[in-house]
Amino acid sequence: MARYVMRRLVFGLLALFAVSLITFMATRLSGDVTYLLVGMDASQEEIAAVRVQYGLDKSLPVQYLAYLQHAMRGDFGDSIKYGVPALDLVMSRLPSTIMLTLTGFTLALLIGVPLGILAARRRGSATDLGASVFALVGQAMPGFWVAIMLQLLFAVKLGWLPTGGTGSAAHIVLPAIAMSWFSIAAFMRLTRSSMLEVLDSEYVKLARVKGNPESVVILKHAFRNALIPLVTFAGLNLGALLGGAVVIESIFAWPGVGQLMINAIGARDYPTVQAGVLVTATMFITINLGVDLLYGVLDPRIRNE
Amino acid sequence: MSEMSSLNTPLDSGEIVKIVPAPAEMQVDSAAPRKKRAVRRVPVLPLLLLAPILIFGFFGSFLMPHDPTMIDPAHALQPPVFAGGTWLYPLGTDHTGRDLLSRLIDGARNSLAVAFFGVALAGAFGTLIGLTAGYFRGAVEELLMRLVDMQLAIPTILLAVLLAAVIGGGLTTVIASLMITFWAGYARIVRGETLSLMQRDYIALARVAGASRWRIVRLHVLPNLLSVVVVLATLQLGAAVGLEAALTFLGLGIQPPASAWGLMISDGKLYMSQAWWIPTIPGIAIVMTVLGSNLFGDWLRDRLDPRLSQL
Numbered sequence: 118m119a120r121y122v123m124r125r126l127v128f129g130l131l132a133l134f135a136v137s138l139i140t141f142m143a144t145r146l147s148g149d150v151t152y153l154l155v156g157m158d159a160s161q162e163e164i165a166a167v168r169v170q171y172g173l174d175k176s177l178p179v180q181y182l183a184y185l186q187h188a189m190r191g192d193f194g195d196s197i198k199y200g201v202p203a204l205d206l207v208m209s210r211l212p213s214t215i216m217l218t219l220t221g222f223t224l225a226l227l228i229g230v231p232l233g234i235l236a237a238r239r240r241g242s243a244t245d246l247g248a249s250v251f252a253l254v255g256q257a258m259p260g261f262w263v264a265i266m267l268q269l270l271f272a273v274k275l276g277w278l279p280t281g282g283t284g285s286a287a288h289i290v291l292p293a294i295a296m297s298w299f300s301i302a303a304f305m306r307l308t309r310s311s312m313l314e315v316l317d318s319e320y321v322k323l324a325r326v327k328g329n330p331e332s333v334v335i336l337k338h339a340f341r342n343a344l345i346p347l348v349t350f351a352g353l354n355l356g357a358l359l360g361g362a363v364v365i366e367s368i369f370a371w372p373g374v375g376q377l378m379i380n381a382i383g384a385r386d387y388p389t390v391q392a393g394v395l396v397t398a399t400m401f402i403t404i405n406l407g408v409d410l411l412y413g414v415l416d417p418r419i420r421n422e
Numbered sequence: 423m424s425e426m427s428s429l430n431t432p433l434d435s436g437e438i439v440k441i442v443p444a445p446a447e448m449q450v451d452s453a454a455p456r457k458k459r460a461v462r463r464v465p466v467l468p469l470l471l472l473a474p475i476l477i478f479g480f481f482g483s484f485l486m487p488h489d490p491t492m493i494d495p496a497h498a499l500q501p502p503v504f505a506g507g508t509w510l511y512p513l514g515t516d517h518t519g520r521d522l523l524s525r526l527i528d529g530a531r532n533s534l535a536v537a538f539f540g541v542a543l544a545g546a547f548g549t550l551i552g553l554t555a556g557y558f559r560g561a562v563e564e565l566l567m568r569l570v571d572m573q574l575a576i577p578t579i580l581l582a583v584l585l586a587a588v589i590g591g592g593l594t595t596v597i598a599s600l601m602i603t604f605w606a607g608y609a610r611i612v613r614g615e616t617l618s619l620m621q622r623d624y625i626a627l628a629r630v631a632g633a634s635r636w637r638i639v640r641l642h643v644l645p646n647l648l649s650v651v652v653v654l655a656t657l658q659l660g661a662a663v664g665l666e667a668a669l670t671f672l673g674l675g676i677q678p679p680a681s682a683w684g685l686m687i688s689d690g691k692l693y694m695s696q697a698w699w700i701p702t703i704p705g706i707a708i709v710m711t712v713l714g715s716n717l718f719g720d721w722l723r724d725r726l727d728p729r730l731s732q733l
């Protein structure tokens with residue numbers, strides 16, 4: 118187990134390192150950053166001074182190391198648009214994003230998994246067919262369009278819920294549904310197929326033969342074993358939701374990191390985009406690391422690999 | 423299989439390669455065999471879903487009733503025929519009076535071209551990486567596959583955002599984002615396939631016959647990778663159309679005044695209280711495309727190679 122944990126930790130660190138390298142390269146790829154910092158009408162002396170001040174006169178590897186040093190201290194520079202440290206800006210928006218992501222995730226689990234169990238139990242029934250069609254069509258709907266359709270129906274036409282923004286519990290309903298839409302379908306499909314596989318196995322048949330009530334067979338014997346692929350997927354999905362938040366937040370004017378980044382792109386506010394990407398990627402990688410470790414606990418075969 | 427087992431005999435005596443015959447009991451699992459569904463000869467539903475989009479994509483220039491970028495404020499926000507409009511604008515018009523059917527058709531062409539190109543690039547690059555890893559093994563494989571893992575550990579939308587921040591939105595950004603998103607999938611699958619192909623008798627035979635590495639790859643490995651790559655590409659095409667639309671919707675992809683489904687939806691979002699059809703119709707086109715290509719990919723997989731059910 119220790120070896121497994123070490124391997125995953127090293128991999129997580131490497132992935133973070135890669136993200137930092139990519140964000141660094143991306144800004145340098147865009148051409149000379151100096152002009153972003155000083156503006157087009159700067160004199161030669163000003164340009165030279167800024168180059169020295171920001172270390173832009175050094176070689177790329179040296180620049181990267183300096184960048185890494187600053188990044189580790191949480192220093193991504195000041196936001197060009199707001200003039201405050203970029204990381205502070207991102208951090209102030211982070212709770213909103215986490216809240217939305219977790220709400221969406223919970224919703225997806227609470228709807229998708231029971232629906233999948235139900236479909237597997239009544240294989241071939243109308244419920245199963247309906248759930249499968251929903252999963253198939255639901256997964257084909259792009260999240261941003263679902264978001265707009267929800268706005269159109271529940272906010273514009275029916276007026277039940279607000280179109281966007283924050284302020285009350287009602288404000289989170291539409292963004293959370295839009296965010297979890299794809300995941301509900303995905304969880305449903307995966308739970309169904311995982312359950313079907315397990316329900317076919319010898320030990321579930323034995324549990325039935327022993328005369329256990331159906332609910333015990335389904336929940337205790339079958340579902341617990343069907344969980345393993347679900348846990349892996351849930352982890353990946355939490356990360357995907359975090360990425361999806363970028364789109365959903367900007368549609369619903371939800372004040373999270375995603376909306377901040379999209380607005381920052383419009384304003385060419387690189388430090389903010391960089392900080393946002395790194396913070397989100399760090400969370401994503403940490404979640405996946407956590408899932409890998411959890412997976413090791415759940416499935417002894419992995420631990421001893 | 424029969425011609426392969428007949429190849430076993432001369433090689434077994436040669437002790438150059440060890441051939442492991444596939445044990446018969448591996449096929450029979452303890453679990454009851456799943457009920458086999460007959461694979462349709464013609465995928466009716468996927469084709470029905472994809473037909474209009476493909477026709478738009480290929481023959482769009484003959485079908486567009488109006489110029490998709492022509493602004494006509496006098497006819498702004500006309501409803502579609504089924505909501506009380508006229509046949510002059512079958513799907514209505516947007517806030518600047520542009521004909522939505524023409525924009526939908528033009529958008530189909532743009533969206534399909536971008537998705538196709540992105541997936542093709544990803545497929546070519548991913549196949550190259552997977553093939554290299556699977557063929558050379560060792561340190562090369564280790565390095566490349568860790569790279570793949572790493573790619574899968576970074577959410578794509580973030581890379582797209584970063585890219586857009588640096589080079590601005592546009593065709594390059596979308597196509598690069600599609601490539602970055604999808605190459606790792608090919609690399610993984612192709613590596614696995616290459617590993618298993620390398621165990622086959624005919625590869626061993628080709629080696630014995632003195633074929634060069636490049637010849638083995640070109641004649642014996644690549645052709646056998648084709649079906650898995652094609653199936654994966656078909657399955658990804660739908661996802662690529664969806665991702666392109668999302669990036670374009672955010673303003674990171676195809677730029678106005680060009681027509682794209684994502685653009686139509688983002689324009690329509692602002693006027694949805696007066697004209698619900700503007701954001702609705704292009705979304706339906708996206709759903710049809712994604713669903714159609716997902717189902718078509720499933721069919722193709724079952725048809726070409728039922729082993730690939732994990733794709």
